Amino acid sequence: xxxxxxxxxxxxxxxxxxxxxxxxxxxxxxxxxxxxxxxxxxxxxxxxxxxxxxxxxxxxxxxxxxxxxxxxxxxxxxxxxxxxxxxxxxxxxxxxxxxxxxxx
Amino acid sequence: xxxxxxxxxxxxxxxxxxxxxxxxxxxxxxxxxxxxxxxxxxxxxxxxxxxxxxxxxxxxxxxxxxxxxxxxxxxxxxxxxxxxxxxxxxxxxxxxxxxxxxxxxxxxxxxxxxxxxxxxxxxxxxxxxxxxxxxxxxxxxxxxxxxxxxxxxxxxxxxxxxxxxxxxxxxxxxxxxxxxx
Numbered sequence: 001x002x003x004x005x006x007x008x009x010x011x012x013x014x015x016x017x018x019x020x021x022x023x024x025x026x027x028x029x030x031x032x033x034x035x036x037x038x039x040x041x042x043x044x045x046x047x048x049x050x051x052x053x054x055x056x057x058x059x060x061x062x063x064x065x066x067x068x069x070x071x072x073x074x075x076x077x078x079x080x081x082x083x084x085x086x087x088x089x090x091x092x093x094x095x096x097x098x099x100x101x102x103x104x
Numbered sequence: 105x106x107x108x109x110x111x112x113x114x115x116x117x118x119x120x121x122x123x124x125x126x127x128x129x130x131x132x133x134x135x136x137x138x139x140x141x142x143x144x145x146x147x148x149x150x151x152x153x154x155x156x157x158x159x160x161x162x163x164x165x166x167x168x169x170x171x172x173x174x175x176x177x178x179x180x181x182x183x184x185x186x187x188x189x190x191x192x193x194x195x196x197x198x199x200x201x202x203x204x205x206x207x208x209x210x211x212x213x214x215x216x217x218x219x220x221x222x223x224x225x226x227x228x229x230x231x232x233x234x235x236x237x238x239x240x241x242x243x244x245x246x247x248x249x250x251x252x253x254x255x256x257x258x259x260x261x262x263x264x265x266x267x268x269x270x271x272x273x274x275x276x277x278x279x280x281x282x283x284x285x
Contacts, residue, residue, distance in 0.1 A: 004161045004248045005222050006149050041231070044122040044173025045129075046203075047240060050230065051169045054242060058165070080163060082244060087230035 001066050002076035002103065009078070009103065018072045018100040023065030026093045027057040034090040053092045058082065061096040074100035115175050122173040126195065133202050140209045145247070146221040159250040162215060166207025169230060170200045171240035197241060201225060204245040212249040223247035 008014065029037075033049040040047055069077050077098040086093045172180070176192040183191075204225065212220045225245050229238035 002161065003163045005163060005224065005246060006161065006248050009161065041171045041239060042174045043118060043125075044171055044176065045125045047169045047171055050240075050242070051167065054167055054169065054244075058167070058244075062163075080246075082226060082246065085226075085228040085230075085242065087228075087242070 001070065001074075003062065003066065003080060003098070004076075004078060005080045007079050009076070012103045014078075014101045015104050016102040018069070018074050018102065020097060021065050021068045021072065021074075021077060021100045022095060022097050023061035023063065023068065024093075024095045025057040025061040025064065026091060027053055027060070029053050029090040029092075031090075037090075050087065050092070053090075054085075054087075054094070057092045057094055058096070061094060065096050065098055069098070069100040072100050074102055076101050076103045115178075118173050119175040122176060126199070129199055129203075133199070133206065136206050136210075137202070140206065140213060143209050143213055143217065144219045145205065145209060145223055146219065147223045147247075149222045149248075159218070159252050161248045161250055162217075163246060164208050164211045164215070164217070164220060164249045165244060165246035166204045166209070166211060167242060167244040168200055168203040168207065169240055169242045170196060170203070171231075172196055172238070177239065197227070197243075200227075200241050200243040201245070204243040208245040208247060212247075215249055215251050217249035217251045220247040220249050 002009070029049060037047050037049045040049075065077065065080075077100055080096060080098040082094065082096050172192070176196075180192050205223070208223070209220065223245060224247065225243060228242045228244075229240075230242050231239040
């Protein structure tokens with residue numbers, strides 16, 4: 001599966017557009033890591049726990065989008081956008097959108 | 105006596121640790137940016153059409169969450185009342201953006217990409233605090249890495265600019281793809 005944020009791939013024509021596909025993920029961090037991040041937040045610097053939490057949920061959202069596209073019979077997802085990030089009480093929530101297409 | 109310690113020494117300690125971590129971060133950023141300077145990054149998609157087509161593309165991304173230390177947050181709040189520009193926020197956003205782009209570039213470098221195009225940066229305020237002032241920011245950089253397809257063709261017939269780019273012994277920040285040959 002080809003996943004890209006380009007609108008078209010030069011040299012490859014889009015045979016069929018299958019519409020919007022979405023992936024959504026919500027991840028909860030552990031209580032302990034949340035407490036540690038709370039202390040870290042006072043001191044400044046990178047919050048490693050939240051960095052990995054968001055990265056993992058972004059990967060999961062991408063995976064789900066890919067599953068949806070595959071079910072529609074697509075072989076590529078173009079014009080991928082990330083949106084709607086919310087971090088509330090150690091919970092990371094985000095979604096990803098793209099256009100499922102069939103490339104020749 | 106203890107009150108003085110609490111109200112003077114503790115903020116000073118936080119300020120010092122914040123300054124030191126900021127300096128170390130800038131140093132490490134400069135070092136890694138030099139290391140990855142030969143991987144060009146573009147924010148447009150038109151670069152693609154001028155390049156030789158046989159590539160695979162892959163979405164690459166890098167993200168980072170960085171927080172303001174409490175001392176800077178308070179000082180920024182004060183500065184916000186008095187002055188227009190909040191320098192500590194600027195430094196923090198600058199660090200976060202550079203770090204995110206670097207992580208994206210290092211992901212692309214592990215794929216042996218020739219370049220990254222259509223790069224987008226997204227900033228989100230996480231943990232909105234008092235009156236929406238951010239306590240931390242998350243910056244996400246994402247783009248499409250173009251990886252030249254390695255073929256068993258002879259070098260002379262592979263004359264596209266991207267192949268030339270892939271063949272080139274990448275050296276220094278001047279290494280750029282040949283556009284509009």
